[in-house]
Amino acid sequence: MKRFDFRDEIHRLDAEADCVRIMQILNSHEFPWDMGRALGIALYRTYAVPSIGGLLGRTNEFTGSTQKRYDDTALILGNMMRHGFGPGKGRDSLRRMNQMHRSYDIGNDDYRYVLSTFVVMPVRWLNDHGYGWRRLSDHEVSAITHYYRRLGKYMGIKDIPGTYEEFRDLLDSYEREHFAYTDAGRAVSDSTLDLMVTFYPPRVAGLARRFSMAILDDSLIEAFRYEPPSRAWRRSADLALKLRAKVVRRMRPREEPLWADMNPNIRSYPEGYDVDRIGTFPAGCPVAHDVDPVGHAELYGGDGGAAGGGTASGQGPAPASAEGRA
Template sequence: MNIHATLAASLHCQQTASPDRWEATFRQMVLFDLAADMELGFFLSYYRNFAIPGIAAPLYTNAEIQQRPVKRSYDTAIVIYELIANGLDSDRGQAMVELLNRVHRNVPGSKDDFLYVLLTLLVVPIRWVQKHGWRQPTTAELAAASRFFIELGDRMNITSVPTSYADAEGFFDRYEAANVAPSAEGQHLMDATVQVFQSRLPVPLRPLAKRLISNMLDDDRLTSSLGLPRAGSISRAALKRGLELRNAITRRRSLKTQAHFTPGEAGSSLYPNGYSLDQIGPVNVPRSPVLAGNELP
């Protein structure tokens, strides 16, 4: 449970957090202080992989996303939130790391491809918060987030993970400049996944799902590669105004005392009664004994 009574108290703690408490600092950032924006950032990071032909091709060949887009999307989010909420070295955290390693064991790709996928989860949410969040991330939060993904990368045998957020951004931008391009596979994956975003929108807005994603990605080369409509200046301005209004309201509210994510708890139509860890992950990958017995008591 969050121990900070107010937004101001939590911000002070996040500003002065010890580097040794990097997991707690990142957890506070993701599950409480900047929860809504970090969740949306994780969501957007998922799409960016489809704009890299070398990554989109094996994802398309695997067919898990096309056949079970809702499960793949929710399970991807659950894995990262399980790691953040419980800690990388907790029993549940170790089970999720094992799942990640098993799922990616035979996936083709270069060292830089795997590093890019890891860093989308760091850079994309942080950049969204910096541009649209109700407050800026603190220096301690940037360091804690970077340390989290350095440690996760180490456990996944991903080498040469940048040691600072600035270096992570540098790699991310260089990789995208060299690799973002249209592909039929990437556009098929995007089309299959849009329905997940649509399901979270009010019914009148669902036909606008692709345009809304374009506005949030705010990158013409990326949206063109994904086969999405180009965002217009009016819709961009409307999104900006809507987020500014939301932020003004957020600053006047008390800090939530309930975490944004509770391990194993019901939270979607996919797992209406909650989930156990052995339910998470692709159905076409053999289950591992390490996942058995990791349900919440």
């Protein structure tokens, strides 16, 4: 296999109709490490929004069970990527994610913002910052956008942006308006950085933390009230990532896919896992966890298949009360 064969395969596919397959190639063959880093930063950014960071802090899930929450998130998103949205692990993971989200009173604007981070941050990491071994083409950016538009639709999100540019503008404006310090958001951020350090040998843990801080942009540093990284650290981190990209460009293509559940940093399920039982199940949750709350005719037929209180109309997660309920 030649270095650009996967790229050429992508460009023979339709950006909308084949968006799942394109995402599988990008995430498991072309850029598995980069996509993982970009999506990690995407989720991390959301902690700086008080309504999101505050909720995560109050649940104690991202501070008291950080490793498990990391694992659950990676597995759920990874299963949808690997298996698509059809019957099987992909749809089961979509169901599980929607069940968890319906456990809390999350506004549509926050849903749209989080979705925008998934669309925009991989493009910024690979193209804008130059950390990819090659740039994403407009065709690939369009496929990423269509994939997350489809996911957002299956989540019941309303008023989903139609183009990459609209997602980008939404992300930037939402962060300008909403990024702010909260004790809960800072606690979630600290716990996440503490977990990231454990992915490296203890002898380099301190360097790994400083490197992680150096790739955070100023808006995040300010929102969490961290001491700004030095110019030298920022420059060193940037050069290291760009040097890595040059090395990867000269490597053979990854012929065997690398999926989320192959990541050694996922440690919570050494004996395997049941998709229906991972994630959170808040006490007193009114959602019946053995039924499917995803309501969409494309997936489940005309009635949405939403027996037991699901959202058959696809109008979005039914709001519950606060974090103690589901």
